[in-house]
Amino acid sequence: MSDEQREHGRDASASTGDSRTEQYPVPSYAGAPGPAHAQRADQAEAGQQGFAGYGPPQPPADGFFPPPPNHFQGPPTATLPPQPRKQRGMATVVVAAVVAGLVGGGAGFGGAYALLGDRPGGTTLSSAPQGPNAVNAAPGSVTAAAQTVLPSTVDIRARVAQGEAEGSGVILTANGDILTNNHVVAGARDISVTLSDGSAHPATVVGTSPSYDIAVIRLQGASGLTPSTLGDSNSLQVGQPVVAIGSPRGLTGTVTTGIVSALDRTVTVQGEDGQAVVYNGLQTDAPINQGNSGGPLVNLDGQVVGINSAIETAGQNAGSIGLGFAIPIDQARRVAEEIMNSGTPxxxxxxxxxxxxxxxxxxxxxxxxxxxxxxxxxxxxxxxxxxxxxxxxxxxxxxxxxxxxxxxxxxxxxxxxxxxxxxxxxxxxxxxxxxxxxxxxxxxxxGSGSSPFGGQNPFGGGGNPFGGGN
CATH class of the missing domain: 2.30.42.10 (PDZ domain)
Incomplete structure (x- = not known):
C-alpha cells in the first residue's frame, strides 16, 4: 500500500447503531496522479511569485481565479456507498481505510492558499512578549511531547511507478535506521528522506513486513541523529491523550492531538498487490491525513506508542473524519528489530x-x-x-x-x-x-499449505472481501 496509495475494509456505522460498518476499497491507495500532478511545477512557481512580493495572488495560467472547485485537489478517492448489514454488538471494527498517504497529491497544493489583501493604514496594534509559562513546555503537555518527538520524525518521498508517494517516518538509530509503513515505500525506485533540520538524504529499504504494513529504511551519509523513544502500547488506556506527527498533504512537522478512541480494532486494508492486509490496530481521533502514514503516534511523555497507518473516509472526502488507525508499537518494535537484525521479519x-x-x-x-x-x-x-x-x-x-x-x-x-x-x-x-x-x-x-492461515485463498473460493475490484 502506499501511504498514500490505499486502504479499505469495513467499519462502524453510526446510522445503523452497528459497531462495525461496511466499506469498500479505493482503486489503489490514493490513485495515480491526475492532471493536477503535471501542473505542480507551474503552480508552485506561480504561487511563489505571488508570495514573494506580498502582493495579490497571481492568477493561474488557465485564466481562472478564484480557481474552480477541486482545482487544487489531487486524484479523487473512490468509495462505494456502504451496504446495510446486520446489527452487531461487537467492539471490533474492520475499516476500509485510505492509507494516510499521498501519490502526487502535493500537486498545486500551494496554490490553495490565498493572501490577505492590503488594508488601509492608520491603526497600529501593540504586542507583548510571551511569558515564561507559554515558552517553557511543562512535562506531560502536548507542547513538551511535540518538542521531544519532532527531531525524531522525518518526511519520506518515494518515486514510484504512479508518480511520487509521500509519508512520514520515525528515527530508530543515530546512524539512520527509520521505521515507516510498508505502503509508503513499496515499489519505490528511489527514496529521499528530509530530516527536521531540512537536510535531505537518499535512503534504501532494509526490509519490509507486508502482513504488518511495516518497513525499515536506512539513510545514506547520516550520523548523530536523534532516535525516538519507543513506549509501551500494551499499557495504553482508552481516553488517554495522544499526539500525531507527520507530513499530511506535504506539510512537514504537523502536530495534531486527540485521544486513544479504542484498542484492538481489526483493521483491513488493501495492499499494493490487491491482497487484504489485516492487523490489530489502535483507533484515535487525532486528525491524520494522507502523508501521515509511517509517522509517530505518541503519548504525552513523548514516547512512540503507534505508527499511523490508515484513516476511515466518508464518500468522496479523502480527509480525516476522526477515525484514524495506528499499528501498536509493541508489534512494530518486534518486526523492526527482526528486519534490522536479519532483513526478514x-x-x-x-x-x-x-x-x-x-x-x-x-x-x-x-x-x-x-x-x-x-x-x-x-x-x-x-x-x-x-x-x-x-x-x-x-x-x-x-x-x-x-x-x-x-x-x-x-x-x-x-x-x-x-x-x-x-x-x-x-x-x-x-x-x-x-x-x-x-x-x-x-x-x-x-503453494498450498504455505500460508499461516491455511495456505489457500481465505476469501472462500477466490472472492474479493471488498465486494469488487481494486
Missing amino acids: TKPVLGVQGSIAANSAEGAQIAAVQPGSPAEAAGLQAGDVVTKVGDDQVADFADLMARVGAHSPGDQVALTVTNGGAERTVNVTLGSQPDKAATTSPSEGG
Whole structure:
C-alpha cells in the first residue's frame, strides 16, 4: 500500500447503531496522479511569485481565479456507498481505510492558499512578549511531547511507478535506521528522506513486513541523529491523550492531538498487490491525513506508542473524519528489530483456513485445518468456531487473524472454541513463518499449505472481501 496509495475494509456505522460498518476499497491507495500532478511545477512557481512580493495572488495560467472547485485537489478517492448489514454488538471494527498517504497529491497544493489583501493604514496594534509559562513546555503537555518527538520524525518521498508517494517516518538509530509503513515505500525506485533540520538524504529499504504494513529504511551519509523513544502500547488506556506527527498533504512537522478512541480494532486494508492486509490496530481521533502514514503516534511523555497507518473516509472526502488507525508499537518494535537484525521479519502461524468475507458476528468459522500445523496439533478441526483468543472476543475470521497476528511466533494462546453447541478451550503454541507476503495472500510461499492461515485463498473460493475490484 502506499501511504498514500490505499486502504479499505469495513467499519462502524453510526446510522445503523452497528459497531462495525461496511466499506469498500479505493482503486489503489490514493490513485495515480491526475492532471493536477503535471501542473505542480507551474503552480508552485506561480504561487511563489505571488508570495514573494506580498502582493495579490497571481492568477493561474488557465485564466481562472478564484480557481474552480477541486482545482487544487489531487486524484479523487473512490468509495462505494456502504451496504446495510446486520446489527452487531461487537467492539471490533474492520475499516476500509485510505492509507494516510499521498501519490502526487502535493500537486498545486500551494496554490490553495490565498493572501490577505492590503488594508488601509492608520491603526497600529501593540504586542507583548510571551511569558515564561507559554515558552517553557511543562512535562506531560502536548507542547513538551511535540518538542521531544519532532527531531525524531522525518518526511519520506518515494518515486514510484504512479508518480511520487509521500509519508512520514520515525528515527530508530543515530546512524539512520527509520521505521515507516510498508505502503509508503513499496515499489519505490528511489527514496529521499528530509530530516527536521531540512537536510535531505537518499535512503534504501532494509526490509519490509507486508502482513504488518511495516518497513525499515536506512539513510545514506547520516550520523548523530536523534532516535525516538519507543513506549509501551500494551499499557495504553482508552481516553488517554495522544499526539500525531507527520507530513499530511506535504506539510512537514504537523502536530495534531486527540485521544486513544479504542484498542484492538481489526483493521483491513488493501495492499499494493490487491491482497487484504489485516492487523490489530489502535483507533484515535487525532486528525491524520494522507502523508501521515509511517509517522509517530505518541503519548504525552513523548514516547512512540503507534505508527499511523490508515484513516476511515466518508464518500468522496479523502480527509480525516476522526477515525484514524495506528499499528501498536509493541508489534512494530518486534518486526523492526527482526528486519534490522536479519532483513526478514517473521509472523505467527496458526494453520487454519476461513473466509474474511463472512460476517456471522458469531465467531470465526474454520473451513479447513492445515496438516501438521499448530492448529492440528492442538486438536482444532473443520467446523470449529473460534469465539475468543485469550480474553479478546472474536466476531469473524478477520478478527481471528488480527488477534493471532498481535502475538509473536512461539507464544501459547488459549482459544475458546464452539462446535455443535459445546464449548471448549484449546491451547495452541503458534508456529513461525517468514513474512514475505500478506497473510491473506494465496500465493505466499509458492503453494498450498504455505500460508499461516491455511495456505489457500481465505476469501472462500477466490472472492474479493471488498465486494469488487481494486
